[in-house]
Amino acid sequence: MISLFSCGSKDxxxxxxxxxxxxxxxxxMLKRVNEDFRFVKIFIPIIDGKFEYKMEVKDIxxxxxxxxxxxxxxxxxxxxxxxxxxxxxxxxxPTDQFEKNxxxxxxxxxxxxxxxxxxxxxFGSRRQAIMKIQDSIVKTGQVESAExxxxxxxxxxxxxxxxxxxxxxxxxxxxxxxxxxxxPAFMECQSQLEKxxxxxxxxxxxxxxKNMDLNTYSLLLMDLLDLFxxxxxxxxxxxxxxxxxxxxxxxxxxxxxxxxxxxxxIRVTGHFVDFTLPDLTGKKQTLSELIxxxxxxxxxxxTWCGPCILQSRTMVPVYNEYHDKGFTIVGVxxxxxxxxxxxxxxxSEKWTWINLVDLDQQNHIWDIYGISGSGGMTFLVxxxxxxxxxxxxxEKVREKLKELL
Numbered sequence: 001m002i003s004l005f006s007c008g009s010k011d012x013x014x015x016x017x018x019x020x021x022x023x024x025x026x027x028x029m030l031k032r033v034n035e036d037f038r039f040v041k042i043f044i045p046i047i048d049g050k051f052e053y054k055m056e057v058k059d060i061x062x063x064x065x066x067x068x069x070x071x072x073x074x075x076x077x078x079x080x081x082x083x084x085x086x087x088x089x090x091x092x093x094p095t096d097q098f099e100k101n102x103x104x105x106x107x108x109x110x111x112x113x114x115x116x117x118x119x120x121x122x123f124g125s126r127r128q129a130i131m132k133i134q135d136s137i138v139k140t141g142q143v144e145s146a147e148x149x150x151x152x153x154x155x156x157x158x159x160x161x162x163x164x165x166x167x168x169x170x171x172x173x174x175x176x177x178x179x180x181x182x183x184p185a186f187m188e189c190q191s192q193l194e195k196x197x198x199x200x201x202x203x204x205x206x207x208x209x210k211n212m213d214l215n216t217y218s219l220l221l222m223d224l225l226d227l228f229x230x231x232x233x234x235x236x237x238x239x240x241x242x243x244x245x246x247x248x249x250x251x252x253x254x255x256x257x258x259x260x261x262x263x264x265x266i267r268v269t270g271h272f273v274d275f276t277l278p279d280l281t282g283k284k285q286t287l288s289e290l291i292x293x294x295x296x297x298x299x300x301x302x303t304w305c306g307p308c309i310l311q312s313r314t315m316v317p318v319y320n321e322y323h324d325k326g327f328t329i330v331g332v333x334x335x336x337x338x339x340x341x342x343x344x345x346x347x348s349e350k351w352t353w354i355n356l357v358d359l360d361q362q363n364h365i366w367d368i369y370g371i372s373g374s375g376g377m378t379f380l381v382x383x384x385x386x387x388x389x390x391x392x393x394x395e396k397v398r399e400k401l402k403e404l405l
Contacts, residue, residue, distance in 0.1 A: 014083035305375025
């Protein structure tokens with residue numbers, strides 16, 4: 001048994017007790033911060049504004065509490081806490097009063113509360129002032145520039161065909177990239193928010209360097225796994241060894257080690273990361289053996305990811321044309337609880353290539369490939385395992401196959 005408690009501490013049961021104030025939601029979702037919401041297994045009922053849940057604790061990790069009603073509506077904000085002693089007390093307020101949320105019980109929660117309060121005291125009022133101005137601009141309905149409005153009108157016109165729409169989308173992207181998609185006042189707010197965000201990021205990195213505990217370790221991990229913000233991989237690589245040395249047996253250490261390898265390798269001109277997973281018969285298959293000597297498309301997908309399925313469908317004609325000429329596809333499905341939906345989907349789509357499964361994300365393949373929280377992605381590799389393209393179109397795959405086979 002491995003434990004991060006000092007001097008012979010053992011696994012224990014943590015009772016999480018909570019109060020919900022001025023909320024109508026009846027269910028909470030509970031997951032580790034580095035897990036995907038689509039794989040949530042724990043649902044906690046809220047009865048008369050109270051909730052309680054017993055957790056079997058081995059390692060002190062950060063967990064997220066989220067109101068299921070908010071998640072179902074597509075917009076939510078999770079509350080983070082650490083089950084680091086026998087009882088943890090939580091108080092949850094409405095979303096617009098998120099800063100009032102509280103947790104007590106244990107040194108790690110105390111450190112987390114201190115961190116969030118300090119951040120809010122330093123940056124909260126400045127952010128609110130900028131957001132207030134930005135919201136007032138949005139309420140006027142005058143956010144987009146005249147040029148962007150014109151593009152939107154053309155895009156939605158019944159006279160515009162699909163080819164023209166693609167050109168309009170490209171022009172819209174160009175306007176956004178050049179800062180001309182929105183009115184100057186709105187862009188100024190965006191600029192101020194970006195500067196403030198950068199300032200907060202530097203402040204956070206300083207805290208992570210100077211205060212090495214499990215609270216800051218969770219912050220470092222989430223920075224590494226963030227899909228939506230650019231990461232400073234060099235800074236994270238420089239900080240990580242000290243945490244790995246202090247917490248050699250903690251789950252974060254293994255996840256970060258894999259993710260760091262993936263962040264460095266999983267890029268065009270980089271190299272695929274090998275793994276071994278079961279197929280639908282339960283037989284363990286190693287990726288490198290399956291694609292040895294072939295040009296291959298590694299297809300990470302899931303039955304709950306509509307865009308992933310659409311992407312895989314487009315590859316069927318390419319596979320049928322080139323699979324006997326040295327091209328293969330290896331699918332990897334991220335499924336929850338069982339493979340029933342996966343089997344049905346493969347049968348209905350008539351995908352004849354091999355499919356492996358990472359059930360309940362036990363092997364962290366999505367973390368390793370740098371797409372934590374995403375439904376999936378495809379990676380085209382050559383015979384030497386070098387990544388040629390990420391999320392390539394069928395046309396791009398064909399182009400490469402004609403060149404290489």
